[in-house]
Amino acid sequence: MDRYTKARKIFEEIRDRPYRVMVTADDTAQNCYIKNKELLEELGMLGFGVRGRFCEMDWNDTPLPKDLVKLYPEDLLATHFYIEIEENGNWRALDASWNKELEERGFPICTWEGDNPIGLKVKKLYNFDEQTAYLEEASKDEIVEDYFTRAAPFLKALNKWLDKADFY
Known part of the structure; x- marks a missing residue:
């Protein structure tokens, strides 16, 4: 199996895991970060340039x-x-966030070929300096605690909605 075929299979396997959000800082839900970080690591091991x-x-x-x-x-x-x-020599987006079942609910499902390259509307794309600054700030204990405290009602309700959406 060539590396492109392997990469596509890896992408589809990761993408098709049910998307969920973390409801605590210790959670390991299959959210955009967890899924795409794994994809980045796997494709990097196959020799692809990834970021x-x-x-x-x-x-x-x-x-x-x-x-x-x-x-x-x-x-x-x-x-x-x-x-x-x-x-x-060109960079293209690849987003393994939304699982295929969510397509029936109107979510754009990304494909290896580049259909719907990002699974949502981007308000602002961070350059790499902004990305570094964001990660430093967002990883501070007080910021993490505030986020999960204030977002908890939404995060829990979203996971419940996703549980139902995956079975229709």
Whole structure:
């Protein structure tokens, strides 16, 4: 099996795990960061040029029910992580976040071929300096605690909604 076929299989296997969000800092839910970080590592081991990207997003720009999105604090920054892969000297986005079952709910499902390269609308793409600064700030204990405390109602409700969405 050539490395492109292996890479595609790895991408599809990771993408098709049910997406869930972390509800505590110790959680290991299959969210955008966990799934795409694993994809980055796996493709890197196959010899692909890969890099991680962070962007700002808005849950209002997703197909989630509006009453669910209202639970997310308006002043709390929402970010998304995906990867870029280098092909023939060009970088292209590859996002393993949303599992295939969510397509029926209106979520754009990304493919290896580049259909829907990022699974949501990007409000602001961080350059690499901004990304480093964001990661330093976001990893501070008080920031993490504040995020999970304030976002908890939304995060728990989102996982419940996703549990139901995966079975329709």
